[in-house]
Amino acid sequence: MRLLSVEEDYLSLLSDLIKKQMVMLGPSVAISKARKVSTLTVSGEGSVTAIGGDPQVALDQLATEYMDLSGQIAQATLASLLEKYPNIKNSTGK
Amino acid sequence: MELTFGLVIVTVLGTLAGIAGYFLMRREFKRELEINRRKQEELAQKAYEMTVLKEIGDRIGYSLDAAKIVEIISRSLEQLLSYSTVSSMIYDSEEDKIRFKCNVIETVSQQFINDVKVKMLAAFSEMQQVPVVDLDVDESISGTIVDESGKYPLSSFFNLPITISGRVVGLINVASRNSGLYEGDDTEVLYRIAMQASQAVTKLQEVLENEKSRLSQAVESLSDGLVMVNSKYQLILSNRRISHLLQIVENPKLFDIVNALSGSFDIRTKMEEAYAKEGSLPAQEVAIRDKVFQVFCSRVVDNKGGKPMAIVVLFHDITDAKKLERLRQDFMAMMVHELRAPLTSIKSSVAMINSGDVETNKYLKTIGSTSETMLELVGDLLDVAKLEAGKFDVICNAADLSEVVVERVDSFRPIVQEKRLQINVNIEPDLPKGWFDKVRIKQVLNNLLSNAIKYTDVGEITVSVKQQQVGGVPIDILVSVADTGIGIEEDQIEKLFSRFGQLESGRGNAGLKSSGLGLYITRKIVEASDGKIWVESRGEGSGSTFNFTVPLAQGSHKDVSDTHETIGNFTTEKVAQA
Structure with a gap:
């Protein structure tokens, strides 16, 4: 089994978060919000294909964008996703 | 030449600097303008948000009903953006069902609506972090007729979650058959x-939760057991005391309470009665296992419309009070018995003694009348003791009431004459038979006549007996004892028929000896005979009229034979405990 690198972890986590938000809030809103994080390259299917800066900062920004929309729901979703990625910390502080 | 060239260079550079400065200033000006425009737009958007929010707030009011909140927000969307359908999804925890409502604005296919429902279920599952199945979805569609051609697929949508205290209570879906929508700031x-x-709403919920917590603590600290159910007879509140009193589990279900009361108290029927009736039901004494409770049942109504919302049942443990009361009653009954024998002996002995000496005879007469008064008092106390013990029997038969009245009036004539009063009897001719206990009704008449004589110094006493009719149909017999005596103040009338009523009403202050129990016993006898008793008086010094009714033998009691069997089956009635 190949171990994922931290960067791959971030790509996967960010993609999972966007896809979950697509299911919860609707695809247009979720992708539109994700694309507001300038360092992320997001496909039409909600996959993050590249991170142009610090992935942790991008994750925090994306989480904040979604929390602006759905508050505790987005927070709970991220918390549940982070359980699958022990190498990544939840620094949203919320 | 060089000077000229230098001047040209300076002029050109100056011009260029001026032009550059102009463009820089223009750019700065434009930037400022753009910032202002954005600020204005933001302010306009904020104002718009505030307006919509206020409108929603006004419409929601103080409701914590998730369905209502979702409904109001859904309806407010019409003024904000265009869509083909707006749908809501609520989880009804009471019925363990999901309620899906879809309002169709533009013609869409059934598949479109199904897709919306599936998307919403998926969103709901994801938000709840538990799978929500499509099995128990209560669906309702309203609005424009659904297109069956299927040419309009679901192309754009978004979901708006509604949360209260961090819990998702509902979901609103806005969907359109047009693609590329709902990406902008408007959404x-x-x-x-x-x-x-x-x-x-969460803040309101928190305030209410705090109040509820205070109420719960107050309810928990009650020494009485308390149960509260909602209008659907679902248990919403019970305290630890009820679990202790009924010896059931803590945090019981309604079934546990009903089961514990089974055979002793039909709580469900009582709650239904309380729900249908304004105010509280009369307190009821209920024996459960080795305990006796006083049970109070009343409905809770909302402040605005007075609509019943819940029912409260309170169990007050009176076991110890009952034991004490029983001891007191037994003691009183024993004392009364012990007093009666020597008093009867004194009265009989005095009646037989004739000393021949006038002075001695005068003293003997005083002893006789005093012992007679004391015997009457003891008799009243004995009757009350029997009433309290539930041993006071009223056995009704068909009988002629006029005979009893005439006989009683005749027995009082000597005293009436002694007081120089007049007594009249008006009996309606052809009076039908009544349904009453002869001995007890004599007791009633004795009491009313002796009172009338006692409280009248001048004038007359009139006893009337007649049928009462409603719509030409005889319903009962009315007996009235009217006097021209001291009368009764209006505010004292109600107290007269209570136990020791004369003490409360102050009628005993008329300087006349009385236990004050007579009218109480009288009321109990009349009520046990299915009759009514009441008094009329125009006030102090205006006399008073005591009325009571006796049921007709025929009509209300079809079988008028006074056989033992009839008596055993129907007419023997123990007067309720006071």
Whole structure:
């Protein structure tokens, strides 16, 4: 089994978060919000294909964008996703 | 030449600097303008959000009903953006069902609506972090006729979650058959509005939860057991005391309470009665296992419309009080018995003694009349003791009431004459037979006549007996004892028929000896005979009229034979405990 690198972890986590938000809030809103994080390259299917800066900062920004929309729901979703990625910390502080 | 060239260079550079400065200033000006425009737009958007939020707030009021909140926000969307359908999904925890409502604005296919429902279920599952199955979805569709051709697929949608205290209570879906919608800031405004509405409701919920917590603590500290159910007879509140009193589990279900009361108290029927009736039901004494409770049942109504919302049942343990009461009653009954024998002996002995000496005879007469008064008092106390013990029998038969009245009036004539009063009897001719206990009704007449004589110094006493009719149909016999005596103040009338009523009413202050129990016993006898008793008086010094009714033998009691069997089956009635 190949171990994922931290960067791959971030790509996967960010993609999972966007896809979950697509299911919860609707695809247009979720992708539109994700694309507001300038360092992320997001496909039409909600996959993050590249991170142009610090992935942790991008994750925090994306989480904040979604929390602006759905508050505790987005927070709970991220918390549940982070359980699958022990190498990544939840620094949203919320 | 060089000077000229230098001047040209300076002029050109100056011009260029001027032009550059102009463009820089223009750019700065434009930037400022752009910032101002954005600020204005933001302000306009904020104002718009505030307006919509206020409107939603006004319509929600103080409701914590998730369905109502979702409904109101859904309806408010019409003024904000275009869509083909707006749908809501609520989880009804009471019925363990999901309620899906879809309002169709533009013609769409059934498949479109199904897709919306599936998307919403998926969103709901994801938000709840538990799978929500499509099995128990209560679906309702309203609005424009659904297109069956299927040419309009679901192309754009978004979901608005509604949360209260961090819990998702509902979901709103806005969907369109047009693609590429709901990406802009307009949609985000809605999320902000929904979040603010959720926050406002959450705050209200917190306030209510705090109040509820205080109430719960108060209820928990009650020494009485308390049960509260809602209008659907679902248990919403019970305290630890009820579990202790009924010896059931803590945090019981309604079934546990009903089961514990089974055979002793039909709580369900009582709650239904209380729900249908204004105010509280009369307190009821209920024996459960080795305990006796006084049970109070009343409905809770809302402040605005007075609509019943819940029913409260309170169990007050009176076991110890009952034991004490029983001891007191037994003691009183024993004392009364012990007093009666020597008093009877004194009275009989005095009646037989004739000393021949006038002075001695005068003293003997005083002893005789005093012992007679004391015997009457003891008799009243004995009757009350029997009433309290539930041993006071009223056995009704068909009988002629006029005979009893005439006989009683005749027995009082000597005393009436002694007081120089007049007594009249008016009996309606052809009076039908009544249904009453002869001995007890004599007791009633004795009491009313002796009172009338006692409280009248001048004038007359009139006893009337007649049938009462409603719509030409005889219903009962009315007996009235009217006097021209001291009368009764209006505010004292109600107290007269209570135990020791004369003491309460002050009628005993008329300087006349009385236990004050006579009218209480009289009322109990009349009521046990299915009759009514009441008094009329125009006030102090205006005399008074005591009325009571006796049921007709025929009509209310079809079988008028006075056989033992009839008596055993129907007519023997123990007067309720006081």
